[in-house]
Amino acid sequence: MSDTTTIGEQLAPAASSTPPTRRSGLLSLRTLLLLVALVLLLVTPIYVEEFWLRTGFAVFGAIIGAIGLNLLVGTTGQLSLAHAFFLAVGAITYVYVSGESGGTAEVIDGLGLPPLVGMVAGVLLAGIAGLLFSPVAARLRGIYLGVASLGLVFIGQHVLNTYTRVTGGFNGRTAPEFSLFGFTFGSTDPDLFVAGVKFGEAERLWYLGLALALVAYVFAKNLLRSRPGRALQTLRDSEVAAAVMGVDVQGYKARVFLVSSMYAGLAGVLYALSIGSVAPESFALDLSVLYLAMIVLGGLGSVGGAALGALFVTALPLVFQEYAGSLPFVNEPGQGGVSAGQAARLLFGLAIVLVVLFEPAGLVGLGKRITGLFRRKPRTSPSPPRTTDSTKEHS
Amino acid sequence: MNTFLTLLLNGISLGAIYALIALGFAVIFKASEVVSFMHGSLLLFGAFTIAKLNASIGFFPAFIVGVLATAGVGLLVERLLINRLRGAPVISLAILTIGIDIMMLTELTRRIGSDILNAGHPWGGDFVRIGGIGITENRLYAMVTAAVLIALFFTAFKFSSWGVAMRASAEDGETAALMGIKLGRVSALAWVIGAGLAAVAGLFLVGSPTPGVAPGVHSVALRAFPAAILGGLDSTGGALVGGLIIGIAEAMASGYQDQLLFLGRGFGDVVPYVVMILVLLVRPSGLFGTKELTRV
Numbered sequence: 001m002s003d004t005t006t007i008g009e010q011l012a013p014a015a016s017s018t019p020p021t022r023r024s025g026l027l028s029l030r031t032l033l034l035l036v037a038l039v040l041l042l043v044t045p046i047y048v049e050e051f052w053l054r055t056g057f058a059v060f061g062a063i064i065g066a067i068g069l070n071l072l073v074g075t076t077g078q079l080s081l082a083h084a085f086f087l088a089v090g091a092i093t094y095v096y097v098s099g100e101s102g103g104t105a106e107v108i109d110g111l112g113l114p115p116l117v118g119m120v121a122g123v124l125l126a127g128i129a130g131l132l133f134s135p136v137a138a139r140l141r142g143i144y145l146g147v148a149s150l151g152l153v154f155i156g157q158h159v160l161n162t163y164t165r166v167t168g169g170f171n172g173r174t175a176p177e178f179s180l181f182g183f184t185f186g187s188t189d190p191d192l193f194v195a196g197v198k199f200g201e202a203e204r205l206w207y208l209g210l211a212l213a214l215v216a217y218v219f220a221k222n223l224l225r226s227r228p229g230r231a232l233q234t235l236r237d238s239e240v241a242a243a244v245m246g247v248d249v250q251g252y253k254a255r256v257f258l259v260s261s262m263y264a265g266l267a268g269v270l271y272a273l274s275i276g277s278v279a280p281e282s283f284a285l286d287l288s289v290l291y292l293a294m295i296v297l298g299g300l301g302s303v304g305g306a307a308l309g310a311l312f313v314t315a316l317p318l319v320f321q322e323y324a325g326s327l328p329f330v331n332e333p334g335q336g337g338v339s340a341g342q343a344a345r346l347l348f349g350l351a352i353v354l355v356v357l358f359e360p361a362g363l364v365g366l367g368k369r370i371t372g373l374f375r376r377k378p379r380t381s382p383s384p385p386r387t388t389d390s391t392k393e394h395s
Numbered sequence: 396m397n398t399f400l401t402l403l404l405n406g407i408s409l410g411a412i413y414a415l416i417a418l419g420f421a422v423i424f425k426a427s428e429v430v431s432f433m434h435g436s437l438l439l440f441g442a443f444t445i446a447k448l449n450a451s452i453g454f455f456p457a458f459i460v461g462v463l464a465t466a467g468v469g470l471l472v473e474r475l476l477i478n479r480l481r482g483a484p485v486i487s488l489a490i491l492t493i494g495i496d497i498m499m500l501t502e503l504t505r506r507i508g509s510d511i512l513n514a515g516h517p518w519g520g521d522f523v524r525i526g527g528i529g530i531t532e533n534r535l536y537a538m539v540t541a542a543v544l545i546a547l548f549f550t551a552f553k554f555s556s557w558g559v560a561m562r563a564s565a566e567d568g569e570t571a572a573l574m575g576i577k578l579g580r581v582s583a584l585a586w587v588i589g590a591g592l593a594a595v596a597g598l599f600l601v602g603s604p605t606p607g608v609a610p611g612v613h614s615v616a617l618r619a620f621p622a623a624i625l626g627g628l629d630s631t632g633g634a635l636v637g638g639l640i641i642g643i644a645e646a647m648a649s650g651y652q653d654q655l656l657f658l659g660r661g662f663g664d665v666v667p668y669v670v671m672i673l674v675l676l677v678r679p680s681g682l683f684g685t686k687e688l689t690r691v
Contacts, residue, residue: 144624151672339505356490
């Protein structure tokens with residue numbers, strides 16, 4: 001994995017690093033591929049219909065959330081099932097801060113501030129929620145932390161369902177449209193045409209999602225390459241070793257919770273924008289489990305893996321739903337048989353089991369294996385074995 | 396006072412059911428280092444099988460088949476999956492069970508649909524009064540059954556060769572294996588017992604005052620998690636104590652709901668988690684769990 005460093009490598013960087021010429025050659029190819037992908041993503045709205053753009057926006061949101069969870073679970077090894085709670089904090093804060101007061105059935109409060117303020121507030125508040133939980137997290141290890149964070153989801157649900165004036169209660173409330181310095185992300189105002197294609201809500205949101213997901217991706221990549229990133233990975237491999245090396249164990253645990261929940265908060269805001277409304281119901285344990293599925297399928301500890309997993313887990317049910325008629329074994333809702341959502345869930349479950357059994361490094365590991373088949377063997381000293389690398393990844 | 400005693404009795408009976416589930420968690424964790432996130436599905440599976448079969452073969456045969464079938468699922472999971480991953484990190488094993496849970500729950504939810512199946516307990520929804528204290532017959536039998544099963548379990552755990560093998564392998568797997576204890580067999584048996592206990596708990600959990608078998612039972616079963624964690628995940632005695640604490644706390648919070656209105660409606664449902672987090676803050680390995688020692 002390019003973004004993981006085992007302790008051994010850290011201690012003796014000269015021993016395992018590949019020759020610089022080869023590395024730069026590979027890097028430029030990678031950069032080229034990434035650039036092509038980016039250009040393709042940028043022109044997508046011109047060619048693709050609305051359904052795919054909306055799916056894409058949901059995927060971008062999920063990518064941000066999954067990268068955040070992966071920093072916590074994959075990189076630092078802190079099992080958390082509380083991600084849905086932090087998403088909820090972000091989403092609800094956004095609708096509360098930027099939404100208007102009123103409501104027909106129930107009284108709903110809102111501050112009516114600009115959406116950008118709402119988004120920033122959502123991210124910050126989710127981060128604060130993460131910090132508040134970190135004293136618990138700092139004391140607990142491994143599976144105890146997993147179950148304690150499970151509790152957070154249920155307690156969060158209860159709190160959200162209780163404060164109906166903020167959350168809209170069971171029926172939820174609509175999410176205000178996003179706008180940036182007067183430019184709205186609704187379908188009009190101002191009308192916008194690019195290459196003869198009308199840029200409505202779906203197209204505009206696509207770019208918003210793409211930009212935010214890119215920032216989230218680059219930030220996480222850089223974080224992992226930096227000193228704190230290495231500290232987090234050392235924490236995962238052994239807390240004792242980390243402490244001996246001078247890593248402030250509790251401090252880093254608290255900070256990774258902060259960063260991870262801020263990612264979740266942003267993902268929550270995008271979720272609210274993508275659905276158009278939020279209800280406490282949407283942020284149940286299911287959502288946490290789906291996020292866990294994303295990072296496990298994509299590859300624990302890998303930023304790109306989280307993105308791949310998010311794409312897979314988020315897009316699959318939507319695509320199944322869209323093409324329910326033409327898929328075998330899948331029926332339209334209400335006809336009995338397996339519905340699209342259920343088919344997708346069965347597939348995730350199976351995929352998780354298979355990944356844990358056969359390819360602990362997830363989709364990324366699978367990709368590495370496939371490209372490894374085509375790559376020429378280095379002539380001189382063999383590079384460090386890939387397989388040990390991928391097992392290290394998974395703990 | 397009568398209200399209090401009624402709530403206490405109901406809490407104890409609910410706690411007994413939680414204790415059965417938590418005991419399953421603890422046994423499985425001790426023997427195979429797996430935290431089973433699929434227990435909710437196992438429990439639902441057991442209750443569903445019983446409810447489906449009791450019309451054709453009668454309640455008691457259905458009960459036995461249901462428990463055996465659930466134990467069979469546990470055995471299958473252990474043999475086919477867990478056993479292959481011996482020594483894998485605890486977290487990835489937990490994630491594996493989450494994967495199985497997603498599949499089982501999806502399929503069971505689909506089969507149950509929007510119905511609420513009746514598990515067909517012969518005692519139905521009858522109510523017993525003992526000097527002003529009321530409890531449903533279902534909960535009373537639950538308490539008795541749980542007490543018997545738990546007593547049986549602890550006797551076996553203490554005296555049978557399986558119990559000794561189990562404790563030995565939990566203490567030090569490698570040494571136990573060198574002494575001729577078959578770790579695979581110990582772990583398989585633990586899964587059979589854990590799943591079987593879940594099915595028994597499932598039967599009582601879907602009886603009155605709960606309406607019947609519905610997918611929501613899955614999340615009720617999750618409340619046994621706090622029970623297991625609270626007592627200490629690797630402590631069987633802790634599972635018992637944790638179950639009772641959680642059961643009583645939940646019953647009290649639901650019973651005195653009106654006095655606790657400032658905490659919101661339905662606070663009883665989250666009390667288990669609140670209690671768990673409070674206890675964990677003070678004792679990070681639960682009340683009776685072994686403290687993790689780190690040797691360098």
